[in-house]
Amino acid sequence: MTLSKTGTNNLTNDEWNELNALREAINYNPSTVCPTKMEKFTELFVRSLEGKSDNIKGNNSSIF
Numbered sequence: 001m002t003l004s005k006t007g008t009n010n011l012t013n014d015e016w017n018e019l020n021a022l023r024e025a026i027n028y029n030p031s032t033v034c035p036t037k038m039e040k041f042t043e044l045f046v047r048s049l050e051g052k053s054d055n056i057k058g059n060n061s062s063i064f
Contacts, residue, residue, distance in 0.1 A: 019044040
């Protein structure tokens with residue numbers, strides 16, 4: 001089951017706080033976090049990464 005994408009690309013302060021709290025819970029003891037909250041963490045984490053990449057416009061060079 002996958003949670004539907006909600007909200008905008010930018011996380012609100014409440015979402016950042018929830019992401020951080022879930023990150024701490026997962027790091028402390030992953031077995032205590034229910035699957036629904038794990039999926040919520042994944043959704044928030046992915047949304048926090050949107051628009052952030054190493055690809056710079058106009059830079060067509062490759063590191064490989």
